[in-house]
Amino acid sequence: MYTQWCGPCKVLDCNKDNKPLAKELGIKVVPTFKLLKDSKIIKEVTGAKYDDLVLAIENARIS
Template sequence: MSAMLSTSTRAASGLRTGHTERACVPIMAVALPRKVMSARRVARTEKATLASMPVTADAVVAPPKIVHTITAEQYHDFLAEHSDKLVTMDFYAVWCGPCKMIAPELERMAAESDPSKLVFAKLDCGATNESKKLAMSLGIKALPTFHLYKNSKIVDTMTGAKVKSLADLINKHL
């Protein structure tokens, strides 16, 4: 009976009776390299890389800051220095997800704007005790918060990481 049971069990599992049992090995897909490269791929590989370019004196000079990072101690001086322009101040924190999401958009907006009319700055609200005190005194309760200044005075505020709303607000005051 036990011989019949093991034979029927083998038959039910798909193994042939009378043969030795083999361990099942999963079939895996293997990626083989392509022999023919597409025209787009060839064009990309023929471009000069940064490592192959000669280093000149111009390449060593750091590009100017587009979005200024300031501290609480620099806050009032920065506003006074740029009082003739519209200053867009981003109050953020390094741990804030929405702040991280909008940061590249601020860089893009700053790169596309006229620096003689519009200046972008950001202040980390959690960096020091002074920055926390400044944020509290300015009524910042949510991050990111944007303040727009003209002549060192707040002309408008916005809370949240809404790029289009921020762009509309800036255009309203330019």
């Protein structure tokens, strides 16, 4: 999720048509990255924290 005013994030704009989805997913910080595996959220990284996001992806791959 991102907003148009957030420079580091450009994946899903939660300002317009996707606002209901952002609310449903509990997005309160942008950017927010939710990693899914088998249709379940296994990790969430909030903020533009590149190292945390890379680590979360790596851990998801091996689990």
